[in-house]
Amino acid sequence: xxxxxxxxxxxxxxxxxxxxxxxxxxxxxxxxxxxxxxxxxxxxxxxxxxxxxxxxxxxxxxxxxxxxxxxxxxxxxxxxxxxxxxxxxxxxxxxxxxxxxxxxxxxxxxxxxxxxxxxxxxxxxxxxxxxxxxxxxxxxxxxxxxxxxxxxxxxxxxxxxxxxxxxxxxxxxxxxxxxxxxxxxxxxxx
Amino acid sequence: xxxxxxxxxxxxxxxxxxxxxxxxxxxxxxxxxxxxxxxxxxxxxxxxxxxxxxxxxxxxxxxxxxxxxxxxxxxxxxxxxxxxxxxxxxxxxxxxxxxxxxxxxxxxxxxxxxxxxxxxxxxxxxxxxxxxxxxxxxxxxxxxxxxxxxxxxxxxxxxxxxxxxxxxxxxxxxxxxxxxxxxxxxxxxxxxxxxxxxxxxxxxxxxxxxxxxxxxxxxxxxxxxxxxxxxxxxxxxxxxxx
Numbered sequence: 054x055x056x057x058x059x060x061x062x063x064x065x066x067x068x069x070x071x072x073x074x075x076x077x078x079x080x081x082x083x084x085x086x087x088x089x090x091x092x093x094x095x096x097x098x099x100x101x102x103x104x105x106x107x108x109x110x111x112x113x114x115x116x117x118x119x120x121x122x123x124x125x126x127x128x129x130x131x132x133x134x135x136x137x138x139x140x141x142x143x144x145x146x147x148x149x150x151x152x153x154x155x156x157x158x159x160x161x162x163x164x165x166x167x168x169x170x171x172x173x174x175x176x177x178x179x180x181x182x183x184x185x186x187x188x189x190x191x192x193x194x195x196x197x198x199x200x201x202x203x204x205x206x207x208x209x210x211x212x213x214x215x216x217x218x219x220x221x222x223x224x225x226x227x228x229x230x231x232x233x234x235x236x237x238x239x240x241x242x243x
Numbered sequence: 244x245x246x247x248x249x250x251x252x253x254x255x256x257x258x259x260x261x262x263x264x265x266x267x268x269x270x271x272x273x274x275x276x277x278x279x280x281x282x283x284x285x286x287x288x289x290x291x292x293x294x295x296x297x298x299x300x301x302x303x304x305x306x307x308x309x310x311x312x313x314x315x316x317x318x319x320x321x322x323x324x325x326x327x328x329x330x331x332x333x334x335x336x337x338x339x340x341x342x343x344x345x346x347x348x349x350x351x352x353x354x355x356x357x358x359x360x361x362x363x364x365x366x367x368x369x370x371x372x373x374x375x376x377x378x379x380x381x382x383x384x385x386x387x388x389x390x391x392x393x394x395x396x397x398x399x400x401x402x403x404x405x406x407x408x409x410x411x412x413x414x415x416x417x418x419x420x421x422x423x424x425x426x427x428x429x430x431x432x433x434x435x436x437x438x439x440x441x442x443x444x445x446x447x448x449x450x451x452x453x454x455x456x457x458x459x460x461x462x463x464x465x466x467x468x469x470x471x472x473x474x475x476x477x478x479x480x481x482x483x484x485x
Binding site for chain 2: 071072073074075076077078081123124125126127130131134165166169170173174177217218219220221222223224226227229230231233234237
């Protein structure tokens with residue numbers, strides 16, 4: 054039950070993009086078309102789930118015993134960067150079709166603040182391995198939901214009559230603001 | 244010396260990271276619930292930006308090209324950790340209110356972007372001023388955003404809990420607290436950029452674009468695949484359209 058609350062909380066109630074403002078760069082930059090948005094979402098789900106697990110293991114079994122927890126920012130970012138490279142090579146060898154679909158998004162994810170943000174929040178909340186993985190997966194699903202909805206709306210906005218000064222960035226931000234209000238509705242779930 | 248002044252002007256106005264380049268959106272939106280938070284975040288990012296630009300510029304001939312991204316990340320992360328500890332020690336209240344966004348300065352696109360675009364190609368002094376200009380431009384922008392959100396959302400400016408620079412009494416104005424919550428961040432930034440677009444249109448300049456996450460024009464700051472230069476993504480987009 055506790056795990057379910059963590060997952061729903063991470064995916065909907067505290068949506069990573071719309072209420073915590075993590076991962077905004079890809080949210081704004083890769084949301085032009087639904088196809089690419091979904092691809093990015095899929096890659097983010099994979100990377101965040103694996104990196105939450107590995108960062109949690111490293112924190113519990115290497116950094117804590119050695120009393121080096123203050124190094125967590127540096128260690129996590131390096132782990133995430135090398136993990137992404139590794140996943141990319143692994144996919145290329147074992148599953149070329151999956152690599153074709155998600156591969157181009159992988160390097161983009163390395164310095165995505167959502168990935169590092171989740172690893173650090175997990176540590177702050179004192180989650181164990183399983184809780185970290187569930188929280189990571191839930192967060193990534195929340196990211197995917199948000200970016201796909203955003204891409205759907207942007208495909209329609211293309212043909213609307215937007216005031217000259219609001220074209221481009223401002224209208225996208227206004228859309229995100231309205232989505233964020235909508236996601237407030239989920240706060241009643243928990 | 245002219246070059247240094249030019250760099251400052253460039254960061255503050257011409258290529259203002261928030262209003263013109265629309266980079267580093269995560270901290271911009273997340274910590275601007277009050278003007279104090281904006282100043283704190285802006286100045287800590289400025290310190291990291293100046294120090295890492297200096298270090299990267301000094302080491303630019305030592306770092307091999309192939310591993311420059313990981314090297315930059317380690318340099319930036321070390322300075323961020325130092326700033327984090329200094330803040331925790333001397334400004335614990337600010338540290339608590341900025342929370343997780345302090346370690347996340349590491350992945351701020353502005354910092355790695357400047358390292359890649361400027362500091363790794365230029366001598367130390369201009370790089371320091373480049374970092375200073377960009378950092379102050381960022382600080383000004385998020386302080387303005389923070390002040391606007393604080394004024395509409397809680398009726399104060401530069402409030403420190405007990406005292407405030409400007410305080411509108413509740414009887415005159417009822418604060419619209421949604422502006423200190425997540426949606427308010429999006430709305431205020433949207434309107435600020437729209438105003439900037441209007442000013443720019445009058446001077447015949449291009450309006451702010453949604454930054455493509457990965458394009459050929461060099462906005463690859465958030466990507467570890469530095470050899471690609473936007474080609475991989477562009478070709479995959481073409482394939483999907485066909």
